[in-house]
Amino acid sequence: MSEAATTETVLSVDGLGITYDLGALKIKAVQDLSLSLRAGEILGLVGESGSGKSSLGYAVLGHLGSAGKVSGGLRFRGEDLLSLSAAQWSRLRGRRIGMVYQEPQTALNPAYSVGEQIAEGLRHHFGLSRAAARERAVDWLRQVHLPEPERIYERYPHQLSGGQLQRAVIAMAFALEPELLIMDEPTTGLDVTTQAVILDLVRDLRAKTGVAMLYVSHDLGVVADICDRVLVMYRGRMVEEGEAAEVLRQPREPYTQRLVAAIPDLYRRHSFEPIRPEAEAGGAEILVEPPSERRYLPPAATERPASAPILDIRELQRVYRTRGSATVACKDVSFDVRRGECVALIGESGSGKSTVAKCVLGLEKPDGGAVLFDGTPCPKGVHDRPLSLRRRLQIVFQNPDGSLNGRRTVGETLCRPLLIHGRARSAAEAGVLARELLASVDLPHAFFERYPHELSGGQKQRVAIARALATEPDLIVCDEAVSALDVSVQGTILDLCRRLQAERGLAFLFITHDLGVVRQIADRAVVMLKGEICHAGGVESLFEDDAHPYVKALLAAVPGKTLDAPPQGGTTAQFVLSE
Amino acid sequence: MTKRSFLLHGTDLGLLIGGGLIILLAATVFLAPSVLGIDGEAMSIDAILSPPTADHWLGTDQLGRDILARTLIGGRSTLTLAATATLLGVGLGALIGMLAGYKGGLLDELLMRLGDAVMALPSLILAMLVMVAVGSGPAAILMAIILIFAPRAARITRSVVLNVVNLEFVSAASVIGESQASVIFREILPNIWPNLLVEACLRFSYAILIISALGYLGIGLQPPTPDWGLMISEAASYVTAAPWMLFGPAGAIVLSVVSVNLVGDFLQEWIGLRMRRAVSHV
Numbered sequence: 001m002s003e004a005a006t007t008e009t010v011l012s013v014d015g016l017g018i019t020y021d022l023g024a025l026k027i028k029a030v031q032d033l034s035l036s037l038r039a040g041e042i043l044g045l046v047g048e049s050g051s052g053k054s055s056l057g058y059a060v061l062g063h064l065g066s067a068g069k070v071s072g073g074l075r076f077r078g079e080d081l082l083s084l085s086a087a088q089w090s091r092l093r094g095r096r097i098g099m100v101y102q103e104p105q106t107a108l109n110p111a112y113s114v115g116e117q118i119a120e121g122l123r124h125h126f127g128l129s130r131a132a133a134r135e136r137a138v139d140w141l142r143q144v145h146l147p148e149p150e151r152i153y154e155r156y157p158h159q160l161s162g163g164q165l166q167r168a169v170i171a172m173a174f175a176l177e178p179e180l181l182i183m184d185e186p187t188t189g190l191d192v193t194t195q196a197v198i199l200d201l202v203r204d205l206r207a208k209t210g211v212a213m214l215y216v217s218h219d220l221g222v223v224a225d226i227c228d229r230v231l232v233m234y235r236g237r238m239v240e241e242g243e244a245a246e247v248l249r250q251p252r253e254p255y256t257q258r259l260v261a262a263i264p265d266l267y268r269r270h271s272f273e274p275i276r277p278e279a280e281a282g283g284a285e286i287l288v289e290p291p292s293e294r295r296y297l298p299p300a301a302t303e304r305p306a307s308a309p310i311l312d313i314r315e316l317q318r319v320y321r322t323r324g325s326a327t328v329a330c331k332d333v334s335f336d337v338r339r340g341e342c343v344a345l346i347g348e349s350g351s352g353k354s355t356v357a358k359c360v361l362g363l364e365k366p367d368g369g370a371v372l373f374d375g376t377p378c379p380k381g382v383h384d385r386p387l388s389l390r391r392r393l394q395i396v397f398q399n400p401d402g403s404l405n406g407r408r409t410v411g412e413t414l415c416r417p418l419l420i421h422g423r424a425r426s427a428a429e430a431g432v433l434a435r436e437l438l439a440s441v442d443l444p445h446a447f448f449e450r451y452p453h454e455l456s457g458g459q460k461q462r463v464a465i466a467r468a469l470a471t472e473p474d475l476i477v478c479d480e481a482v483s484a485l486d487v488s489v490q491g492t493i494l495d496l497c498r499r500l501q502a503e504r505g506l507a508f509l510f511i512t513h514d515l516g517v518v519r520q521i522a523d524r525a526v527v528m529l530k531g532e533i534c535h536a537g538g539v540e541s542l543f544e545d546d547a548h549p550y551v552k553a554l555l556a557a558v559p560g561k562t563l564d565a566p567p568q569g570g571t572t573a574q575f576v577l578s579e
Numbered sequence: 580m581t582k583r584s585f586l587l588h589g590t591d592l593g594l595l596i597g598g599g600l601i602i603l604l605a606a607t608v609f610l611a612p613s614v615l616g617i618d619g620e621a622m623s624i625d626a627i628l629s630p631p632t633a634d635h636w637l638g639t640d641q642l643g644r645d646i647l648a649r650t651l652i653g654g655r656s657t658l659t660l661a662a663t664a665t666l667l668g669v670g671l672g673a674l675i676g677m678l679a680g681y682k683g684g685l686l687d688e689l690l691m692r693l694g695d696a697v698m699a700l701p702s703l704i705l706a707m708l709v710m711v712a713v714g715s716g717p718a719a720i721l722m723a724i725i726l727i728f729a730p731r732a733a734r735i736t737r738s739v740v741l742n743v744v745n746l747e748f749v750s751a752a753s754v755i756g757e758s759q760a761s762v763i764f765r766e767i768l769p770n771i772w773p774n775l776l777v778e779a780c781l782r783f784s785y786a787i788l789i790i791s792a793l794g795y796l797g798i799g800l801q802p803p804t805p806d807w808g809l810m811i812s813e814a815a816s817y818v819t820a821a822p823w824m825l826f827g828p829a830g831a832i833v834l835s836v837v838s839v840n841l842v843g844d845f846l847q848e849w850i851g852l853r854m855r856r857a858v859s860h861v
Contacts, residue, residue, distance in 0.1 A: 358750075361750075361754055362753075363750050363753065363754070382753045382754060383753065383758070383759050387756050390754065390755075390756045391756060393754070394754060394755070395750070395751065395754050397747040397750070397751065398747075399747060402746045402747040402748060403747040403748050403751055404748055404751075405748045405752075405766055405769070405770070406770070407769040407770060408769075416752075416755060416757065417755040417756060420755065420756040420757065421756055464751070467751065467755060468755075470755070471755060471756065
């Protein structure tokens with residue numbers, strides 16, 4: 001990759017500090033950061049939420065806002081970015097320094113067609129005529145491999161899929177032939193298969209145009225796949241920098257080692273270690289302890305436990321009807337979950353996996369088929385179900401911010417189910433039990449009095465799990481429960497779920513799109529494609545040669561396979577990656 | 580968070596003036612007459628249609644009654660009636676709106692179309708219809724205003740509920756076993772009450788206007804009850820001879836409406852701020 005890189009320095013950052021001045025509160029987002037980026041090079045900026053990686057991206061674009069104070073040196077092609085006037089910025093930004101952000105929907109104006117927005121930039125910066133701008137915009141839409149670029153040109157943002165939109169945004173950025181491109185989590189929120197296509201495209205365009213890129217991401221796998229060099233950040237400081245393959249395969253610094261160790265291995269089950277042992281939100285310093293040797297766990301039981309299924313889904317069907325049109329969300333979905341078993345339900349957005357979860361919980365009413373819990377058919381709606389049934393079936397949602405009522409303390413949230421189901425007869429008794437619940441998800445008792453906004457994402461997710469445990473359920477549905485979390489936090493939550501499964505015989509229906517997570521937690525896997533099940537079997541079966549083509553495509557799209565090769569002759573079944 | 584934001588950003592002059600005026604107005608209207616032993620119906624023969632003097636600060640009317648005294652006493656019925664009607668009207672509307680927004684489907688459609696039908700009538704015409712059907716008097720006014728306010732409050736509540744109802748904590752509450760009533764009152768209501776408060780504030784000032792309008796038209800409270808609308812209607816006949824008769828009741832209406840609106844505006848801004856913070860938090 002590095003042969004494309006020349007020695008010309010495009011961006012140099014020298015002892016950069018960024019402080020957000022919010023009146024009484026001063027937040028040091030970036031401290032003493034230095035880096036340089038050459039033409040044609042892709043530098044990955046890696047870190048967890050709050051590490052300051054995005055702030056750096058904003059600073060390079062002059063987008064920090066009035067509260068952001070910058071110190072140190074920031075030069076683009078030798079020009080001091082910190083002393084530019086607004087007029088100078090407007091000639092630079094978008095034109096010579098481009099940007100691609102997460103959520104392409106917000107990057108485009110919904111009132112103009114996609115093509116017009118690309119052409120607009122061309123006319124403004126290059127002074128092209130309408131016709132010439134249109135022609136070149138269409139050409140760029142073709143270069144990002146959008147089908148029928150002339151027709152896409154006329155489409156409005158809402159008429160394109162997420163992946164198509166991001167390609168359009170990338171076309172818009174490249175059309176102005178920038179020398180430097182800031183990419184801030186450009187594939188986060190996209191499906192894995194779409195992500196793989198976008199990453200290919202970015203590599204391709206880099207080779208063609210020789211642009212330098214600052215690629216901001218929390219996903220080490222993605223960074224390993226696309227970047228030449230990588231810079232790891234933690235709490236605003238640089239932890240480690242070097243060749244991407246080297247840093248991520250043999251990290252020198254303990255923090256990076258722990259970060260790498262927290263990536264769920266696609267091939268083998270292993271233990272997780274907390275990266276920041278206690279308080280994620282506290283002022284913990286960078287760990288100096290390297291992680292202990294990764295412990296590999298025996299592979300998941302491929303043999304089904306002999307017990308009767310606790311959850312039996314039969315020919316489930318759900319059709320969304322709006323005036324005039326009908327969308328089949330899921331069709332003929334049948335599978336079961338046995339006591340103490342963890343079944344992964346895998347699929348991309350629109351596959352119908354969340355619909356299945358909602359039908360199981362009674363949050364949506366299926367149009368056909370049945371959900372049997374412990375042998376008895378469940379009424380369709382959650383409020384039609386007897387309390388005794390509702391107690392045994394719980395859910396943990398994806399978004400930890402939305403799943404807790406912001407107006408109630410953690411304690412109030414946890415006491416409710418205890419009182420409703422008669423596990424506690426008085427508020428005092430419920431309080432005692434709720435504190436035990438907090439302890440069971442490794443949260444301190446003091447959290448009882450806290451409000452959700454005082455908690456970090458991982459902590460909120462633990463509270464959500466504690467709430468689900470409060471009713472002593474037999475089955476917990478986890479709907480993308482770890483997808484929104486940092487990789488380190490994700491690991492500890494997965495660990496917690498495994499422990500609960502082992503200790504309490506809890507069954508899980510684990511809905512996810514991440515095959516690494518599936519490997520870590522699931523005994524069996526069910527894969528959904530466009531509302532139907534396309535593959536079902538033990539986790540090992542996903543990796544077999546005769547798996548469904550879609551399963552193979554999913555597997556091929558998993559980023560970061562350069563990091564860990566499948567173990568030779570180990571405990572897992574052998575397979576060949578279809579790349 | 581919420582308490583602090585009140586202080587940090589709440590150095591709003593509007594709130595200070597509006598809130599102060601409301602308190603001042605309520606205190607004078609409810610306390611002064613009994614403390615000072617004011618009688619709104621006492622007539623003095625020697626001071627008929629007297630301009631403002633030291634004895635009668637706002638002058639007297641055609642029967643020699645003190646305008647200030649009548650304005651104060653009249654404020655009692657108007658403000659009490661307006662507050663009660665607003666509470667009941669917005670409260671009922673909130674209930675309907677929460678039910679419609681939470682349940683959705685046919686019930687939602689039914690309730691909202693019913694509301695549309697009521698809202699299709701201009702509010703004053705609707706009020707007059709009620710008064711004709713039920714007769715005049717405070718109870719009729721109350722009913723009329725509730726009927727005017729409930730559909731609007733229901734529609735606003737429903738739209739806010741729709742933003743909340745699909746949040747995951749509402750689903751989670753159902754899953755852990757909360758009844759539908761608990762979901763509505765324990766999960767949804769605490770997240771929407773600030774919006775209801777703003778609605779109530781704006782409606783309260785409107786209620787004052789409706790009551791006064793009905794009084795002015797002669798179908799609200801009946802003479803000799805001192806009522807702001809009624810007083811203005813009486814004053815209208817003497818507007819050239821004794822214009823001061825207007826100032827008391829008209830000033831009271833303007834003052835109460837403006838001060839309540841100032842508080843309402845502040846609350847609206849405060850909620851907007853809170854929502855933005857909730858979104859941008861962490």
